[in-house]
Amino acid sequence: MQAVAERAPPEPLGRVSTDWKGAIDCDVHPHVPDIAALTRHMDDYWRETVGVRGITGFESIAYPPRAPLTVRPDWRGDKAAGRERADTDPKRTAAALMDRHGFAHSILNCLYAVQLIRDEHMAAAFCRAVNDWVRAEWLDRDPRYRASIILPLQNPELSVDEIERCAPDKRFIQVMGLAAGEQPLGKSHFWPVWQAAERHNLAVGIHSGSSYYHATTGSGWPSYYLEDYAAQSLAFHTQLGSFIAEGVFVKFPKLKLVLIESGVTWIAPYLWRLSKFWRGVRLEVPWIDRSPVEFVRDHVRLTIQPFDAPNSGETVGRLMDQLQSDQMLLFASDFPHWQFDGDAMLPGGIDASLRKKILIDNPLATYPRLVSPH
Amino acid sequence: MTRHVVARAAELQPGTRKLVTVEGRGIVVLNIKGELFALSNTCPHKGASLCNGLLTGLVRSTKPGEYQYERAGEILRCPWHQWEFDVRTGRSYCDPRRLRLMQFPIAVEPGASVVEGPYVAETFPVAIEDDYIVLEVP
Ligand code: FES
Numbered sequence: 001m002q003a004v005a006e007r008a009p010p011e012p013l014g015r016v017s018t019d020w021k022g023a024i025d026c027d028v029h030p031h032v033p034d035i036a037a038l039t040r041h042m043d044d045y046w047r048e049t050v051g052v053r054g055i056t057g058f059e060s061i062a063y064p065p066r067a068p069l070t071v072r073p074d075w076r077g078d079k080a081a082g083r084e085r086a087d088t089d090p091k092r093t094a095a096a097l098m099d100r101h102g103f104a105h106s107i108l109n110c111l112y113a114v115q116l117i118r119d120e121h122m123a124a125a126f127c128r129a130v131n132d133w134v135r136a137e138w139l140d141r142d143p144r145y146r147a148s149i150i151l152p153l154q155n156p157e158l159s160v161d162e163i164e165r166c167a168p169d170k171r172f173i174q175v176m177g178l179a180a181g182e183q184p185l186g187k188s189h190f191w192p193v194w195q196a197a198e199r200h201n202l203a204v205g206i207h208s209g210s211s212y213y214h215a216t217t218g219s220g221w222p223s224y225y226l227e228d229y230a231a232q233s234l235a236f237h238t239q240l241g242s243f244i245a246e247g248v249f250v251k252f253p254k255l256k257l258v259l260i261e262s263g264v265t266w267i268a269p270y271l272w273r274l275s276k277f278w279r280g281v282r283l284e285v286p287w288i289d290r291s292p293v294e295f296v297r298d299h300v301r302l303t304i305q306p307f308d309a310p311n312s313g314e315t316v317g318r319l320m321d322q323l324q325s326d327q328m329l330l331f332a333s334d335f336p337h338w339q340f341d342g343d344a345m346l347p348g349g350i351d352a353s354l355r356k357k358i359l360i361d362n363p364l365a366t367y368p369r370l371v372s373p374h
Numbered sequence: 375m376t377r378h379v380v381a382r383a384a385e386l387q388p389g390t391r392k393l394v395t396v397e398g399r400g401i402v403v404l405n406i407k408g409e410l411f412a413l414s415n416t417c418p419h420k421g422a423s424l425c426n427g428l429l430t431g432l433v434r435s436t437k438p439g440e441y442q443y444e445r446a447g448e449i450l451r452c453p454w455h456q457w458e459f460d461v462r463t464g465r466s467y468c469d470p471r472r473l474r475l476m477q478f479p480i481a482v483e484p485g486a487s488v489v490e491g492p493y494v495a496e497t498f499p500v501a502i503e504d505d506y507i508v509l510e511v512p
Contacts (some may be wrong), residue, residue, distance in 0.1 A: 188438070244439060250436075250437055251437060251438060278468070279456075279457050279468035280455045280456040280457060281456070282467070282468070283433050285432055286433045286435035286441060286442075287435040287436070287438050287440065289435065290435065291468065291469070
């Protein structure tokens with residue numbers, strides 16, 4: 001990656017490639033432009049509270065605005081040209097993705113930093129506002145958009161309430177939390193949330209990110225953003241181990257868990273460790289009655305951007321061998337994050353049949369609401 | 375298929391086991407509540423000797439927090455990495471299709487028939503009035 005370009009090149013227009021037709025983009029991030037966009041969707045109490053307390057918004061350091069990763073140069077805002085970031089605008093986002101490539105759907109995973117709010121009632125109010133903003137400003141403006149319900153995981157009961165509130169709208173196809181919160185998400189504390197998701201045919205998405213409730217690594221606070229971002233995959237190790245060992249998939253056999261923006265290739269060595277150690281200590285968790293890797297094949301999916309490997313074909317092939325499944329990878333652009341240049345949205349080494357699975361079949365099998373919305 | 379006399383029946387009381395070597399092969403012979411089992415002594419993982427492994431029960435569960443303890447004494451755990459083997463089938467719990475212990479047919483035969491043989495009893499003399507444990511080895 002290069003430094004952020006001084007002036008973003010204009011978004012290319014007019015060329016629709018057929019290679020991507022019908023694809024389902026499973027990770028697109030709409031950006032809340034300012035607090036007013038949310039207060040419009042708050043009740044009187046919370047709207048006044050935000051104003052009186054002078055709350056200007058919640059920003060996580062997960063994506064520092066000027067870090068190269070945060071927004072690809074051609075999708076950045078340009079004050080001089082009077083242009084906002086592309087991810088604040090449903091039309092320009094659609095132009096960059098669905099219009100340009102012929103995707104069937106873009107799944108919106110809003111990363112507004114609700115996880116930072118320690119007051120769980122305020123967190124729930126912000127989640128309601130974010131979800132309603134997504135609905136009004138994005139879902140209602142383009143029938144191809146789908147979205148995740150953002151949850152106030154600070155409190156499972158409030159999370160269930162939010163699921164119940166949003167679930168009647170079938171354009172919500174997933175519930176979403178972050179990889180690093182207060183406790184591992186497989187714990188029984190959270191089961192009512194996963195139960196509600198399963199009941200409504202909603203997948204459970206875990207996106208990289210932290211509530212900064214704990215240090216971002218298991219060994220304490222690192223010093224640099226570089227370390228923080230690279231350590232994200234460790235949080236995914238924890239969550240995957242937790243979902244499996246706690247028996248979430250035994251308890252909720254229809255549940256699909258989608259690991260979003262996790263980096264993908266960490267999963268093979270981790271599963272090797274998990275499955276190997278399970279053989280000797282499985283008596284601790286006898287409900288895990290077959291190898292953890294089999295639960296993963298049945299229940300766990302990963303979005304393909306970013307893909308932590310050199311762009312040679314070998315890694316994909318080796319990963320497929322190790323996972324023994326061609327159903328686990330889901331196509332994602334991770335828009336507007338700068339994970340690839342041009343249209344190189346997939347790593348090398350994917351043949352036509354695997355490509356179709358990643359782009360279309362696997363997302364359809366993961367998100368039941370994409371298939372039968374009513 | 376060769377039949378080998380490996381012990382006097384009286385030597386292997388219920389709850390005991392014995393490691394025998396037949397044609398250079400280690401075989402663990404177990405008497406579990408009066409029933410006899412003979413399995414390869416070599417763990418298919420890293421080759422530990424299984425004969426001193428813990429004999430335990432089969433723990434099963436249908437949901438988190440549930441522990442069903444069944445078939446006490448019929449599961450042999452490898453002393454090294456604790457993988458479990460079912461003495462009735464030789465199969466491992468963790469990978470029953472690929473990781474299994476070879477089983478050998480085992481029976482108690484009266485001394486009279488053993489003396490007539492085609493039996494191999496290299497290590498000790500056989501008396502007509504005793505019963506013997508006989509293994510079949512391919
Ligand atoms: S040697 Fe038996 S389990 Fe490893």
